[in-house]
Amino acid sequence: MASLTVERAAADEAHVIANLMQLYIHDFSALWFDREAEGELGPDGRYCDYPGLESYWSDPARGAWLFRIKGLPVGFALVNDVAHSPSPIDRAVAEFFVVRKHRRRGVGVAAAHALFGTAWGVWEAAVVRRNAGALAFWRQAAASYPGVRDIVEEDHDDAMWNGAVLRFRVG
Numbered sequence: 001m002a003s004l005t006v007e008r009a010a011a012d013e014a015h016v017i018a019n020l021m022q023l024y025i026h027d028f029s030a031l032w033f034d035r036e037a038e039g040e041l042g043p044d045g046r047y048c049d050y051p052g053l054e055s056y057w058s059d060p061a062r063g064a065w066l067f068r069i070k071g072l073p074v075g076f077a078l079v080n081d082v083a084h085s086p087s088p089i090d091r092a093v094a095e096f097f098v099v100r101k102h103r104r105r106g107v108g109v110a111a112a113h114a115l116f117g118t119a120w121g122v123w124e125a126a127v128v129r130r131n132a133g134a135l136a137f138w139r140q141a142a143a144s145y146p147g148v149r150d151i152v153e154e155d156h157d158d159a160m161w162n163g164a165v166l167r168f169r170v171g
């Protein structure tokens with residue numbers, strides 16, 4: 001993974017995240033096959049803009065990250081401090097994406113580990129129930145990070161979340 005870079009996206013790179021978000025939503029739309037209102041393209045052939053994306057540059061508790069290989073985008077992450085369960089956290093991976101061409105080669109785990117290295121404390125990854133592959137991914141990413149401890153996996157079906165919530169302490 002020598003050529004992978006994981007860097008904070010600058011405000012003038014928000015459009016790169018927005019473009020990748022279209023691909024991300026397309027992936028998720030397959031999970032929403034039975035939901036009338038979600039996962040439909042607009043008349044212009046684009047999905048809705050991600051609500052509050054600009055807050056990832058104005059709110060100091062949030063950050064947008066770009067993954068690149070040989071300088072070209074291969075994925076992104078949005079990190080905030082919004083928990084999906086009543087348990088307190090320091091950081092949450094709100095969104096995380098690797099383009100299909102580069103999947104199953106360790107890009108996701110390497111990028112996740114780079115993120116974990118940016119902040120000590122309790123991290124959370126919440127995974128929607130239908131996204132079984134992502135749950136396997138986060139289990140692997142958390143368990144393989146050196147020094148990670150207190151890994152907790154909960155199954156939620158409540159007003160806050162429907163699916164798995166993984167928490168673990170870094171540092």
Ligand SMILES: CC(C)(COP(=O)(O)OP(=O)(O)OC[C@H]1O[C@@H](n2cnc3c(N)ncnc32)[C@H](O)[C@@H]1OP(=O)(O)O)[C@@H](O)C(=O)NCCC(=O)NCCS
Nearest residue numbers: 027096097098103104105106107108109133134136137140
């Ligand atoms: C989930 C995602 C980020 C994984 O990225 P990736 O670069 O392919 O992940 P890695 O190659 O680092 O995978 C590491 C390990 O995670 C597990 N894993 C990853 N994707 C998996 C899948 N689809 N099914 C089962 N296990 C999976 C495997 O154990 C894998 O190791 P292996 O390939 O040696 O079996 C990517 O598939 C993606 O962007 N999916 C769409 C968006 C999404 O669901 N994001 C997560 C939201 S919570």
